[in-house]
Amino acid sequence: MLRFLIGRILSAIPVIFGVVTLSFLILHMLPGDPVTVMLARSGATPDQIEALREELGLNLPLFQQYLAYLGNVLTGDFGRSIVSSTPVIDMVMDNLPPTLLLTSLAMAVAVPVGIVMGALAGVLRNSWLDRFVMAFTAVSVSMPAFWIGLMLVMLFAVQLGWLPAAGQGSPEALILPVLALSLGAISTVARATRTNILDALKQDYILTARAQGKSDAVILFRHALPNALVPVVTMIGLQFGWLFSGAFFIEAAFSRKGLGTVLVDAINGSDFPLVQGAVLFTALFYVVLNILVDLAYALIDPKIRFD
Numbered sequence: 001m002l003r004f005l006i007g008r009i010l011s012a013i014p015v016i017f018g019v020v021t022l023s024f025l026i027l028h029m030l031p032g033d034p035v036t037v038m039l040a041r042s043g044a045t046p047d048q049i050e051a052l053r054e055e056l057g058l059n060l061p062l063f064q065q066y067l068a069y070l071g072n073v074l075t076g077d078f079g080r081s082i083v084s085s086t087p088v089i090d091m092v093m094d095n096l097p098p099t100l101l102l103t104s105l106a107m108a109v110a111v112p113v114g115i116v117m118g119a120l121a122g123v124l125r126n127s128w129l130d131r132f133v134m135a136f137t138a139v140s141v142s143m144p145a146f147w148i149g150l151m152l153v154m155l156f157a158v159q160l161g162w163l164p165a166a167g168q169g170s171p172e173a174l175i176l177p178v179l180a181l182s183l184g185a186i187s188t189v190a191r192a193t194r195t196n197i198l199d200a201l202k203q204d205y206i207l208t209a210r211a212q213g214k215s216d217a218v219i220l221f222r223h224a225l226p227n228a229l230v231p232v233v234t235m236i237g238l239q240f241g242w243l244f245s246g247a248f249f250i251e252a253a254f255s256r257k258g259l260g261t262v263l264v265d266a267i268n269g270s271d272f273p274l275v276q277g278a279v280l281f282t283a284l285f286y287v288v289l290n291i292l293v294d295l296a297y298a299l300i301d302p303k304i305r306f307d
Contacts, residue, residue, distance in 0.1 A: 008294065012287040019283040020073060023276050024066055073280070079273035081266070088277035091262060096281075098168065099251065099258040103244045105178045110185035110243075111236055115229070117186070118193025122228075123220060125198065133194070137187035146249045149180035153254075168256050177254045181246055185239045192235040196228035203227075237293030241286045 053059045078088040121133040157165035248260025266274035
């Protein structure tokens with residue numbers, strides 16, 4: 001397993017390098033001058049604008065800026081926010097916990113609900129419950145999370161007045177964002193579980209278990225479900241990554257503090273170092289998550305070994 005882990009870490013290096021390069025090039029091709037945005041309200045003279053551009057290194061050729069940024073990243077220096085002069089790593093870490101909390105709660109809802117729905121739909125194939133699950137997942141997976149959030153706000157906050165429409169600081173303020181973020185993941189996990197349950201129930205070891213007189217519950221929970229969950233783990237891991245990035249939109253829709261609101265503000269303010277830092281951290285999150293998913297295979301299915 002150690003050899004596999006080292007191989008996965010080494011293979012992740014080109015991915016991170018590509019993310020750093022692409023994020024740098026795309027941001028610098030966008031219209032707008034961050035220095036002009038910073039000094040727009042101060043009435044700065046052209047000389048002052050040029051002096052600040054030189055101080056930030058934005059007057060250098062693009063290739064030199066890229067090499068300087070790449071060197072800083074390799075040493076763990078992600079730069080400072082152009083707008084607030086705060087280290088990027090500090091801003092990311094200060095705003096990461098609310099985003100991780102929202103993502104984790106949405107995943108804690110999506111995984112058990114999705115697995116139960118998918119397992120029941122697979123066992124009771126072609127029943128009314130199976131048709132309901134398939135219809136529900138088809139509708140919910142096709143709707144964007146932010147649109148679901150707006151509809152939930154209209155219903156439960158505006159019309160019924162049961163829950164707050166925005167903000168944070170109370171458990172009630174988390175209910176609508178978590179529900180909006182988790183619906184798509186519930187549908188994806190449920191469909192994946194149903195498909196793999198149906199495939200597992202056709203295997204020879206299930207027929208053998210039935211011939212031995214084992215109950216349907218034992219066949220489902222001891223034989224079919226553990227084997228069906230092995231490929232579902234990949235889906236769950238990918239969904240956690242999607243939920244993490246989807247939380248950015250939910251935070252903006254519900255006016256919640258988090259990495260998403262910081263990223264939106266940075267994009268609007270042409271704060272290049274902060275945008276690059278947030279994007280790079282998200283890419284690192286995906287890479288680490290994929291490695292953990294691969295390692296989790298061995299915990300779920302003892303037959304799997306990494307040679």
